[in-house]
Amino acid sequence: MSTYTENNRKVTVSTILSMKQQGEKIAMLTAYDYTMATLLDQGGVDIILVGDSAANVMAGYTTTLPITIDEMIYHARSVRNGAQRALIAVDMPFGSCSGNPMQSLANAVRMMKESGADALKIEGGVEVADDIKKIIDAGIPVIGHLGLMPQSINKYGSYGVRAKGDEEAEKLINDTLLLEKIGCFAIVLEKIPATLAQKIAQSVKIPIIGIGAGAGVDGQVLVVQDMLGMNKAFAPKFLRRYADLHTVIMDAVGNYISDVKSSDFPNEKESY
């Protein structure tokens, strides 16, 4: 199958919008460092997300709340250095974009200038719409993020499926329409019923990218360490593992240790 993004041209916001029009699904993965970004870019992903999930998978925090703007800039800069083709979107971390549009704009401008991002991703609907609009009006492309919003974990109390009831589903639909109206060029929907996600994707012109939102949306995103099978303990229903790097790495580390202990490594060829 020939695809819209098969050529080596840089993926832009208009590429992503065209993909929805042409019915080509969008493949998005997270990365937080240069080496992984290089691999994902060479592999051909459309969007690399420098997610605030870096707080979990890179720093070992139990929530995404502690990560700072400075830390996100460091991760994003590293990804920028490794990726030429993919569109790079960076998460605005908890508290950096909530209820004070001028301050949110200043944070967003700083993120764009210092990280080299192509776009930002911001969690929230009507509550942060003025902040998001101010940022978009300044010429910064924004991906919205609705459904399960990990930055609101202390409000929810769990990482369970969102919008199962009518009231929350209606708010989600209204928030999606609002984010489209104020100019978001895509929206991530996390962990919501597949039928609702499909209905939403069919009712907006911008791409809906799902994580735990079923197949009826315009693209998918996963955390790269999860889809590579690096963490055996994290096994939500929506996760498909494409590799078992946990086993590969454990075997390699075990072999290295035994070679060192037995003086098998380094050998003559590996010495100067």
Ligand code: KIV
């Ligand atoms: O931070 C992140 O990695 C995300 C994705 C899971 C969508 O927001």
